[in-house]
Amino acid sequence: xxxxxxxxxxxxxxxxxxxxxxxxxxxxxxxxxxxxxxxxxxxxxxxxxxxxxxxxxxxxxxxxxxxxxxxxxxxxxxxxxxxxxxxxxxxxxxxxxxxxxxxxxxxxxxxxxxxxxxxxxxxxxxxxxxxxxxxxxxxxxxxxxxxxxxxxxxxxxxxxxxxxxxxxxxxxxxxxxxxxxxxxxxxxxxxxxxxxxxxxxxxxxxxxxxxxxxxxxxxxxxxxxxxxxxxxxxxxxxxxxxxxxxxxxxxxxxxxxxxxxxxxxxxxxxxxxxxxxxxxxxxxxxxxxxxxxxxxxxxxxxxxxxxxxxxxxxxxxxxxxxxxxxxxxxxxxxxxxxxxxxxxxxxxxxx
Numbered sequence: 001x002x003x004x005x006x007x008x009x010x011x012x013x014x015x016x017x018x019x020x021x022x023x024x025x026x027x028x029x030x031x032x033x034x035x036x037x038x039x040x041x042x043x044x045x046x047x048x049x050x051x052x053x054x055x056x057x058x059x060x061x062x063x064x065x066x067x068x069x070x071x072x073x074x075x076x077x078x079x080x081x082x083x084x085x086x087x088x089x090x091x092x093x094x095x096x097x098x099x100x101x102x103x104x105x106x107x108x109x110x111x112x113x114x115x116x117x118x119x120x121x122x123x124x125x126x127x128x129x130x131x132x133x134x135x136x137x138x139x140x141x142x143x144x145x146x147x148x149x150x151x152x153x154x155x156x157x158x159x160x161x162x163x164x165x166x167x168x169x170x171x172x173x174x175x176x177x178x179x180x181x182x183x184x185x186x187x188x189x190x191x192x193x194x195x196x197x198x199x200x201x202x203x204x205x206x207x208x209x210x211x212x213x214x215x216x217x218x219x220x221x222x223x224x225x226x227x228x229x230x231x232x233x234x235x236x237x238x239x240x241x242x243x244x245x246x247x248x249x250x251x252x253x254x255x256x257x258x259x260x261x262x263x264x265x266x267x268x269x270x271x272x273x274x275x276x277x278x279x280x281x282x283x284x285x286x287x288x289x290x291x292x293x294x295x296x297x298x299x300x301x302x303x304x305x306x307x308x309x310x311x312x313x314x315x316x317x318x319x320x321x322x323x324x325x326x327x328x329x330x331x332x333x334x335x336x337x338x339x340x341x342x343x344x345x346x347x348x349x350x351x
Contacts, residue, residue: 003182009144010174012182013077013103013167014039016151019185022101023072024050026063030079031115032171033105037077057082061089068098069209071197073155073188077103079171080121081112084129090164091130094226095211097196099158101151102136103167105174108334116334117172119256122311125168126285133223135230137165137237138284140255144178150282152183157237159191161229168284170307172257172336230286239282240291244270248277250301250350252342253292253316255281258305264339265346274350284312289319296324301349305342306330325349 007015014036017025025040037053044051050067054060060076067074078086083104093100104125108118123129125138137157141147147169154165198207213219241259244266245251254262259280269276279295279302281288296302302324304313313328320326329345331337 004179005182006177006179007144008035008175008177009147009169010035010105011039012144012148012180013151014043015182016148017075017101017155018043018047019183020152020155021073021186021188021191022049022075022155023188024063024067024074025076026052026054026060026067026074027076027078028054028057028060028082030082032107032174033077033079033103036103036105036174057085058089061086064100065089065092065096065098068093068100069096069198071194071199073099073159073191075101075103077105079105079107080109080118083121083124087124087130090136091128091132091134092211093164094134094136095132095222096209097162097226098164098209099162100164101154101158101167102164104169106168106170108332114334115171117170117257117307117336118332118334119170119258119307120309120311120332121168122284122306122308125166126287126315134226135285137161137163137233137286138168139165140168140282140284141173142256142259142280144173144176145180147173148180148182159194161233163229163233168256170257234286237283238286238288238291240288241280241282242295243278243280245277245279245295245299247275248299249275250303250346251277251279251295251299252303252305252346253279253281253312254305255284255312258307258337261337261339262305262342265342268339268343269346274346276346276350281312287315287319289315292316292319293321293323296320299324301325301327303345303349304328305337305345307336308332
C-alpha cells in the first residue's frame, strides 16, 4: 500500500504528478492553485527535475510544448484566466500530437472574477478553448484522493494517445484537505521510449514535430488522423459513476464538487421517500452520453446541477434527446449550491 497523508487537493495533484514521472513543470502563480505551484517549487528541484516559474502563462505553455516535444512527461497548472491565456499553446499541443497534462483549478468568472470555486470553464475545456478542430481528454475529480488518482491517469492517457489531457477541478477541491493514500512513484526509466521525440537524431533520421502545413490537403490529412484518434478515445476511455440509480425515479447529473454535494442530497431525499439517484461524469470529454441516455430510458426526470449557467446541461440534453425531462439548477460567480437548495429543486420535479 502507498503512503497515507492529510493533504490539500492542490498538494495531492502536485505530488501525484511527481510520482507519475513528471520531469518538467512550468507555471505562473494564480489563486486558488498556488499551493500546487509551491509544492512543485519545493520538490521538483530536490529530485533533479525541472521547475520554472515562467514570466507569464504564455511562456509556461510554450515551455510545455518544448518539453513535450523532447519526449518527457510535462505539466502546467493555473486557474481560469491563466488557462485562457494558454489556449493557443494548448491548440498547438493538440495539433502537434504532443502529450501534456494541464490542470485548471477553476474560479468564478467571467473576466477576472473572484477566487471562489466555480465550474464555469466546462465549455472552454470540453469544446476546445483554442482554435481548430481538436479535443482534450478532460477528467473531473470529485474528491481529493480521486484528484490524485486522475492525475496519475492523465499522464498515462496523454502518453497513450499523444494528446493533451486536462484535469478540471474547482477552487474548493484545490483547497480542501482530505486523507489520501499516495501511490508508489513510477520509475521514469521504466516508461516506454517515445520514438517520435525530438531528442537528437542519434544515428537516425530526424523527427519533425509541427502543426503547420500550407497545403490544405496535407493539413486535412493531419486533421483526419486527429479525428480518428478522438473516435478511439470516445470508444475506450469513457468513465462515469452511478449512485442509487437502480430503482430511481429521478436522477441528478453532476460532476466534481457538486457531485460530492449531490451524494448527500441522494441520502436526504431517500430519507424522505424520494427515489433519487446520481449520475456523475468522470470524463467530461469524452462525455458519457450513451450511458446517460440508457439511464434516461427508465427515469422520467434528469436534473442537471452545476456551478455554472448550464454548460454541461447542453451535453446532457444532447445525450438524452427528449427521452426524459431535463430541468436545470445552477449557481454562478463562485456560489456553492447547498444540499438543502438542491433537495428543494429535486422536490419540484419529483412528481
